[in-house]
Amino acid sequence: MTVSVRITGSIATLLAGTVPALAGPDNPSDGTFGHMMWGGGHGWWGGFGMLLFWGLIIAVAVFAVRALTDKRQGDMRDPIEILRERYARGEIDEDEFRRRKQELQS
Template identity: 50%
Template sequence: MMFWYDHDVSGWGWFAMSAGMILFWALIITVAVLLFRTLNRPQEHTHVPATPPAEDILRERLARGEIDEDDYQRRLNALRAGSVTKH
């Protein structure tokens, strides 16, 4: 019989409950928005990595000394003409 009185919520209690409810719904909405954005983002990992252009590869091979300037010019002309022949 000791606790029959003083169980009503005071002004600060109402404030705490209201703030708690606002924070709860803000958290729920934030999680929902982040989940929605994550699920609707285009999948970047499905893209095939871009290969460098053939002229860049040819330039790199010349810089490394794998081919000489004559071979570079011949292959570059063949690439630009569109008539690459396989060896």
């Protein structure tokens, strides 16, 4: 699964989760502040839901930035080990191997 598919799926899931919050009445007739404030009956759960929502938005944004800017080159390998591999494959001769090994060890 590619990174762009994961990001798109995560954003779609977050947006789909906001639909029930948008479905409430805009102007309640009982004089309260509506379903997003304390008067709506949600109490502390409303605040927790808001923290959870924004936490998820920030987490998806961080994940997207890291996934798109990840430039890791892999594990750092020992230069002498790479030199040995090149010698074993025949890319360099014995004199070249010894000269470069001496340079690396100095």
